[in-house]
Amino acid sequence: MILLDTHVYLWLVNGDLKLKQNYLDFLENEQKKFISVISIWEISLLLKRERLKLNQALEEWIRNSTIAFKIDVINLDPDIIYVYHMLNNFHGDPADKFIASTSINRKIPLLTFDRKLIDYSGVETLPL
Numbered sequence: 761m762i763l764l765d766t767h768v769y770l771w772l773v774n775g776d777l778k779l780k781q782n783y784l785d786f787l788e789n790e791q792k793k794f795i796s797v798i799s800i801w802e803i804s805l806l807l808k809r810e811r812l813k814l815n816q817a818l819e820e821w822i823r824n825s826t827i828a829f830k831i832d833v834i835n836l837d838p839d840i841i842y843v844y845h846m847l848n849n850f851h852g853d854p855a856d857k858f859i860a861s862t863s864i865n866r867k868i869p870l871l872t873f874d875r876k877l878i879d880y881s882g883v884e885t886l887p888l
Contacts, residue, residue, distance in 0.1 A: 765872035
């Protein structure tokens with residue numbers, strides 16, 4: 761099982777070369793892939809700020825990409841919010857904090873290239 765950070769999800773779906781072949785191979789073989797619903801929120805913000813363009817409406821793009829890449833969406837629930845509340849010394853990005861809380865609560869390693877998440881001791885991440 762693996763939880764994809766928002767940028768990894770975007771790189772995977774868009775075929776971005778930032779995602780090296782060894783990660784593509786890993787993700788292709790990984791049976792259970794997840795994103796947090798917070799990633800959908802982050803993507804919607806990128807669209808609103810015109811920092812991202814999609815070739816489809818957001819809802820359609822999410823539906824098609826999660827089906828094509830066999831990715832399940834984890835919604836927020838009280839247990840994830842309780843973990844969020846308990847995380848101390850976490851940097852200021854609430855989206856990262858929710859994604860980290862999801863990883864911790866569900867005990868799913870996180871695939872991220874975000875140094876702040878990698879360096880946070882409470883989150884299990886894949887080695888770069």
